[in-house]
Amino acid sequence: MVSAKPYPDVSSSVNKFKVTLSLCCVVFCLMLLGATIACDKINTFFKPYVATVNGSKIYLEDYKSQLDREMRIVPGAFLTQPDYRKRFEEEVLDAMITEKIMSLRAQELNISISDAELEKKIKEFKQDYGKDFSNLLAQGNVKYEQWKEDFKKDMLLQNLVAIDVNARVQITDDEAEKYFNEHRNNYKTESRVRVAQIVVRELALAKKVSARLKAGEDFASVAARVSVGPEAYRGGDLGFITRQIMPEPLDKTIFSLPVNKISPIVQSSYGFHIFKVLEVQSAKTGNYKDIKEEVISDIRSQKEDAAFINWLEALKMKAVIKKEKDIPGKNK
Numbered sequence: 001m002v003s004a005k006p007y008p009d010v011s012s013s014v015n016k017f018k019v020t021l022s023l024c025c026v027v028f029c030l031m032l033l034g035a036t037i038a039c040d041k042i043n044t045f046f047k048p049y050v051a052t053v054n055g056s057k058i059y060l061e062d063y064k065s066q067l068d069r070e071m072r073i074v075p076g077a078f079l080t081q082p083d084y085r086k087r088f089e090e091e092v093l094d095a096m097i098t099e100k101i102m103s104l105r106a107q108e109l110n111i112s113i114s115d116a117e118l119e120k121k122i123k124e125f126k127q128d129y130g131k132d133f134s135n136l137l138a139q140g141n142v143k144y145e146q147w148k149e150d151f152k153k154d155m156l157l158q159n160l161v162a163i164d165v166n167a168r169v170q171i172t173d174d175e176a177e178k179y180f181n182e183h184r185n186n187y188k189t190e191s192r193v194r195v196a197q198i199v200v201r202e203l204a205l206a207k208k209v210s211a212r213l214k215a216g217e218d219f220a221s222v223a224a225r226v227s228v229g230p231e232a233y234r235g236g237d238l239g240f241i242t243r244q245i246m247p248e249p250l251d252k253t254i255f256s257l258p259v260n261k262i263s264p265i266v267q268s269s270y271g272f273h274i275f276k277v278l279e280v281q282s283a284k285t286g287n288y289k290d291i292k293e294e295v296i297s298d299i300r301s302q303k304e305d306a307a308f309i310n311w312l313e314a315l316k317m318k319a320v321i322k323k324e325k326d327i328p329g330k331n332k
Helices: 010-045 060-071 082-108 115-129 132-139 144-164 173-182 203-214 219-226 250-254 288-318
Strands: 049-053 056-059 192-200 237-242 266-268 271-281 321-323
Touching: 049 060, 049 082, 056 060, 056 082, 060 082, 082 144, 082 288, 082 321, 115 132, 115 144, 173 288, 192 203, 192 219, 203 219, 203 271, 237 271, 250 266, 250 271
Parallel strands: none
Antiparallel strands: 049 056, 049 321, 192 237, 192 271, 266 271
């Protein structure tokens, strides 16, 4: 018969102690994490702010940061004038309040920008600017992360306006046609000419070219061989132009020249020119059916602008906005 052990099982006691110690560590860590979160909440609670919109705060550090960025693009001389400085600071704060109102509306409608959407849009933006993108940030002394945050914010507000404002704008065919009939002058096409040129640096060469053209040589062939203009490879063809595009006296010469006639030599700061008018199109009013989409686009732009103003004013009227009177560092 095996007798009972006279002493406790040391191994079992040690294991129990380890488990107890581990549990204590877990509890301690959770308490520490809770304390950290609580401290963050306390710090946020006591964080100085410059205004509230429906209870949502605009913090002083964000206001100062925005103010600093805006000040970089304003001539320094203006900021030395107290009245202008005060108005400038108010305008920056008002803009942040407007942005906050819109951001809260986006939250209300559950509108957000995902990381994937943001990265896709940034990629497109960088492709548009190419190598100039980095220079763009450097010139503005803007950090990439700050730019990215602002870019995301702009995307959010654009989506909000598209969904909450622009989507409500409707334009009927009858409305568009009526608008066209009342604004026909807006859709007139100016008279224009399609013209080709030969431009050379020396007068002596220009005279030789003029003689060759008068002798019957093809204008486009001569232009391709001797003209120094960037359009020479097209036979000197500049395409269609309207009045006042070219400097005087070139403009006057071109628009007084009959089709297929060769102009006399005309001097400008670029050199010596010889022109040939290839085609003339008279001024005319567009046909509604041909420019219907342009008319609708014009109406939509006007309606969206008006709708946005009314929408924003309505949001501002409903918002509870409180500005702090004493803002540290703010011009009095």
